Amino acid sequence: MKKVLVLEDEAAIRSFLVINLKRSGYEPLEAGTGAEAFEQLRLNPDVKVALLDIMLPDTDGFEVCRKIRASGSKMGIIMLTARTQEMDKVTGLMTGADDYVTKPLASIAELTARVDALYRRVGGDDLAETGEVVRGPFRLNTRNRTLEKNGERIRLTQVEYAIVKLFMDNPGKALSREEILASVWGEDYVGDLKIVDVNIRRLRLKVEDDPQTPSCITTVWGYGYKWGF
Numbered sequence: 001m002k003k004v005l006v007l008e009d010e011a012a013i014r015s016f017l018v019i020n021l022k023r024s025g026y027e028p029l030e031a032g033t034g035a036e037a038f039e040q041l042r043l044n045p046d047v048k049v050a051l052l053d054i055m056l057p058d059t060d061g062f063e064v065c066r067k068i069r070a071s072g073s074k075m076g077i078i079m080l081t082a083r084t085q086e087m088d089k090v091t092g093l094m095t096g097a098d099d100y101v102t103k104p105l106a107s108i109a110e111l112t113a114r115v116d117a118l119y120r121r122v123g124g125d126d127l128a129e130t131g132e133v134v135r136g137p138f139r140l141n142t143r144n145r146t147l148e149k150n151g152e153r154i155r156l157t158q159v160e161y162a163i164v165k166l167f168m169d170n171p172g173k174a175l176s177r178e179e180i181l182a183s184v185w186g187e188d189y190v191g192d193l194k195i196v197d198v199n200i201r202r203l204r205l206k207v208e209d210d211p212q213t214p215s216c217i218t219t220v221w222g223y224g225y226k227w228g229f
């Protein structure tokens with residue numbers, strides 16, 4: 001069974017999410033606090049995707065996200081954000097989330113589609129590739145899904161890995177935001193292009209010598225981005 005953590009302190013919303021995830025073939029694990037979420041993750045290390053609400057009684061979803069990423073986990077993370085709080089979306093992505101869904105939910109079908117796409121992305125349904133791609137100081141191992149720069153490992157989420165692989169498979173080619181969105185988040189993704197920009201910003205913090213003057217991932221103004229090696 002495909003396990004999904006649902007961290008939401010409002011019982012009615014949590015129950016709604018759980019019911020619909022079950023209908024979509026998932027095994028939801030419920031948590032109403034950050035402490036409960038970490039206990040669920042301790043007991044279920046095979047969780048592939050987590051839905052994290054921001055406002056919690058004992059902490060916030062950003063801190064839960066940070067701790068999950070600090071542990072080295074590559075699980076897919078979707079933040080549940082208030083529709084009017086644009087900064088919540090950006091903050092969630094910068095702390096390590098892969099996607100966000102706004103509340104109140106406009107469509108449960110949209111949420112389950114996001115979970116499906118992210119579950120596939122983190123390897124729930126994918127076949128492993130074999131081999132390496134080397135560009136400049138970077139070595140991408142497509143079997144282990146890892147990245148090294150000058151021999152040192154760079155921790156990536158699965159979405160970050162997918163972006164790097166897309167760039168390294170297309171050296172020197174300018175990729176539009178739309179191309180990146182379709183390749184990494186899926187053709188049916190219904191979110192906005194801002195998610196690409198925020199993930200690029202986060203990725204630059206990891207791969208660039210100086211993120212303020214990037215040389216690895218350069219901006220093609222009015223279009224998208226290009227890998228510099």
